[in-house]
Amino acid sequence: MTGLLETIRAHAEVNPHGIALEPIVSDRVTWRDLAERVTQVAADLCEGAQSGKPHVLRLDHGVEASVLELALLEAGIPVLSLPSFFTDEQVRHAVSACGAGDDCPTTPHPAPSLLPRLTARVTFTSGSTGTPKGVCLSARHMLAVAASVVEALGTGHAGRHCALLPPGILLEAVAGFFATMLAGGTYVCPPQREAGLGDPFRPDFGTMVSRLAEWRITSLILVPEYLAGLVALLERTGQCLPDLTLVAVGGAQVPVELLKRARALGLPVRQGYGLTECGSVVSLEGAEEDVEGSVGRPLGHVRATIAPDGEILLDGEMYLGTVGEPRAPGPLATGDIGRIDDHGRLWVDGRKTAMIVTSYGRNISPEWVEAALLAQPEIAQALVHGDGAPAPDALLVPASADADLFKAIAAANRTLPAYARVNAWREVAPFTPANGMLTGNGRLRRKAIARTWLDGEPAFFDELEAATWRHRLRFLTIPQVRAGLAGTISQRTYLDYLTQAYHHVRHTVPLMQAARARLLERPELVSALDEYIEEETGHEEWILADIAAAGGDADRARTCRPNPATQAMVDHAYARIGNGNAACFFGMVYVLESVSVALAQRGASAVAANLGLPPEAFTYLTSHGALDQDHMAFFAALVNGLDAQEDREAITGMAREMFALFGAMFASIAMEDQHVAA
Incomplete structure (x- = not known):
């Protein structure tokens, strides 16, 4: 038995009806219920476990993920924790390297690499390639780090901790989840979408702030980007989060000016420092510190020294090694340059290799x-x-x-x-x-x-993204777009969107054919257009079927006139293709396909959950989104092969224009009876 389950049982004895887990979207879990669930799931896991074979864990925050995390720890089964944002290549590499192929049927099943003895968790750091490094950690190490966090903070902060970092991130698992369990607090673990993090790299900070206030959250762990977004929104709106007693920030260095702005708003921010190899936390600012910029004193499980060249060296509770390779003896060379002041505070000045x-x-x-x-x-x-x-x-x-x-x-x-x-x-x-x-x-x-x-020279696709980034940002400020991505639209608005989508999508193939007719001397573009035409034929009928499934009148949608903004977008496309460089059509492709990926990945599930509509009402968005992800890779390869400056200028110009015209189409849709996310 791990010390963590013993602690959970102790909490259950003292406070059986106290809330241990609060997923927001489903029933809360008491300490007594949590102890019983973890015990039962751990026993079930032990019966079916294969010796040394890690269990792949890739779930959104919630009760299922929390109970499974604790049960695997109790059962002594290694966890291969994979963040949701890992690419397919990174997932295949991680699963294959650990020999966990049975949990990922599409992955080859090589002989498993040896994990160091006592491995409880394999965390694959993101790295700079598609083959990240798997760091192996023991249960004793992770719980020692969590205990050090609790010791440094005291149990006074064990109130309502909310998981905001993406699932699978070691920092949240150890310093957030495990520490909250040890301290007896409530772990608030909603699905990311509920906290404004449907896309964790483009947060909806308005939703985040309102949810944190509504849920009476007392502690958070943030990366600097999240802190900057929260601070900017609080400064702009005058809102506040008075229940917070702790905001720990780590993952990267925090600008001193941002710390000052956060503290001026009353946010109890403490900067920390850590590495995966050290269980994610090395040091944390104390509440009494009167200087900004240090990352605090090292916690009890680790010791820090400074090498002659200024590199930070760490010793103490450490990782066991990486997949297939034991840890070398001696202190861990962090690669960070820093210093320790007369008060024992650690300062990180930069990376040794990036100097x-x-x-x-x-x-x-x-x-x-x-x-x-x-x-x-x-x-x-x-x-x-x-x-x-x-x-x-x-x-x-x-x-x-x-x-x-x-x-x-x-x-x-x-x-x-x-x-x-x-x-x-x-x-x-x-x-x-x-x-x-x-x-x-x-x-x-x-x-x-x-x-x-x-x-x-950068690839043209990367230059195109940079040249249109501001136009995309302006598109994303349109209330109808924001509401659609957040799922906070009415059924009427969704039907109006589908109707306008029908009236521009029915022109997709004719526009392609018009471009093809003017590009016959460009066989590489003709071939690409032929593929697109084959893929896109009939998509407007998907939309009509969705309208019917969503309770609308498909025949009326087919025969009604489009909004003027929709017609203007279509007319502009025909004019540019007919009178200019017809390669400009690919600028329209870039906008419509990249936007449909976002709508499919974030908007469709959110709207479905909000409106209670069946999956049959979203076939265009979901199927088209999946297709467009493949199309974007094909598109990037295609446009990267275009060397003529006039082609590149035509595509970039059309993309900028289409962001504005497509945005106008969204803005023309009425939003009479739904809430727009802040």
Whole structure:
């Protein structure tokens, strides 16, 4: 028996009807019920377990995932915890490396790699490639870290902890879930969509704040991106979260200016530091600290020292090794540069391998300059580079459609010494786990970003995403789009959307045929259009079937006139194809397919849950979304092969225009009786 189940049983003895788990969307679970469920599920798991074979866990937050996590720990069965944002390639690699193929039928079943003895959890760090590294942790180690967190904080914070980080993230599992179980608090574990995190890398902070207030949440673990979004919304709206007693922030360095803004709003923010190999938590700021920027004192399970070259070294409770490779003896070299002050506080100054040495001989930590950039509300993401150059340069992602990056750069440079000021910058598309440029907890994958944007000329598809990012952001501010993605639309609005979709989708194949007729001398484009035509033929009939299944009048939808905005979009497409470079059609493809992926992945399930409609009412969105994911990969390869500048300009121009016209179509749909998410 693990110490954790013993603790849960002790809570059940003292407070049997106290709430241990609160999933929001289903019944709450008492301590007594939790102890009984974990005991039973652990016994069932032991009966069917294969020795040493890990159990693949890839569930959304909720009672099922929580009970299973505890039961597997109790049963001594290793858990292969996979975040939902892992790519199919990363999932296949992780499952195959651990020999857990039976839990993923489409994966080959090689002989399992040896996991170190006592492995309780295998966590695959995101890494910079499709073959991430599997770190093996023992139950004793994870519970020691959780106990250290509780000891450092005291049980006074064991109120209502809400899981916001994506499922499968070790930091939330250890410092959030396990620590709450040890301390006797309530673990609030709603599905991510309920907390505004249907897409964890594009949070709906309005929904998040309203839910945190409604659920009376007292503690959170955030990555810096989530903290920045919460702070910006609270500053803009004047809302507050008075029930919070602890907001722990980790995963990446937090700009000091952001900490100051958060604390000015009354948020009880404490910065932490950790690594997967150390069970996710190494240090945490104390409540009494009067300086900003340190990551606090190391917790009881670990010791920190500084190497002669400034690298942070850690010793104490550590990981067992990686899949197929035992841990080397001695302290863990973190790769982070830092220092320990006279009060025992740890400061992280940057990454050892990312250090920039300018042509003037000045050493610059890119994280330092990035922190100054990210302190500016106009900048969502930043990567600083320029080793060997006279001064650092930056890649920037704007935070809004109207962000003034010139102003933001000037403001950031005023906070930096002359040698560290940003000299030149380039606006790029967002760094995300989906494109391989961001880890799950928000760290930049610098090598992957450099391969895309710095090592030679970027691919045209990446340039297209960057050139249209502001237009996409403006599209996403349209109330009807936001409500659709959140699922907060009425049945009438959904039927009106389908009707307008029918009136533009029925022109898809004729538009393709018009483009094909003008591109006959371009066999590679004709071939692509032929594939698209075959795929898209008949899709307008899917929409009419959905209208009928959703309670609408399909015949009326077929014969009614489209909204003027819908007609304007269609007319513009015909005009551009007929009178200009017909390759511009692929700009329309980019907009419609990328938007339909988002609507299918986030909107369809949310609308279905809100309206209680059958799956037959969503065949266009769900099926089209799945097709378009494949289409986007095909599309990227196609446009990357277009070298002519006039083709690229035509596609980019059409994409920008279509974001505006498609947005106008959404804006023309009435929203008379539904709530629009804040």
